[in-house]
Amino acid sequence: MGWSDFYRRRDELAAVLDRAERNPAAPPEFDPDVFADADELLLALHHRWLQQLTGRLGVALTDGDDRVDAVLTTWRALAAEQPALRGLLDAHLTDPEAVGREERLLALTSGLAELSEPTAEVSAIGAAFLALIRSEPAVRTSRKRLLSRA
Template structure:
């Protein structure tokens, strides 16, 4: 891929996400030029999401290692929530297309990364088990209310043994 191709793809992704912020259903009515089809566009969007998410997870884990009472589950939870909050159009576009088979493997990779990063699965465990744990973790993360000034962090941690 040339630099020109790269910039065209980035511009097309930005336009799709801008459109998704205004009208999610209309954002995918046509596939922008640099992409062959919706599947390729979704793969590029998920890649963009993973860049946002993994960067935040890595920083959160580094901060947790240096904290006296660091909690990897809470660190990964907050990193995911921050990535979703900072990229609402991207997250919404992926959520709307979550059932698309084109996202199946990419989503499983995301789930595996979340499970291992949170310390809920180990690198040596079968990928299917890692993905299952990560999927359950993400479901809990999304179901649990985000902490505010009236709640204490750690509420999600209490639910983890039920995995």
């Protein structure tokens, strides 16, 4: 991809997010000359989400000792700042690999799972943690309880 393509994709992502502010649950409208299909668009949006989340998590983890709280607070803050992006992803992203990457990121970064554990278990822990993150109010729970919910 050259710079011209990069800028076209960047601008199209911004336009998609602007349109999604009205209704993120609606199917995303996009230029088919820039993204081949909705799946390609959603993966690009998810990449953007993970870039922002990963950067913020890096900062948040240097500020305190409670990794679970840092991940929970950071995810929620980014979702609040980027409601169109998070809304599009929640409503339309179905790619299991992309969803699994985010789940594993959350599980590992929070310290609820370790790299030595099976990938499926790490993903299950991350999925349970993500469900907890999305719930209001946040309820602190143990790793054992998260595993039983998965």
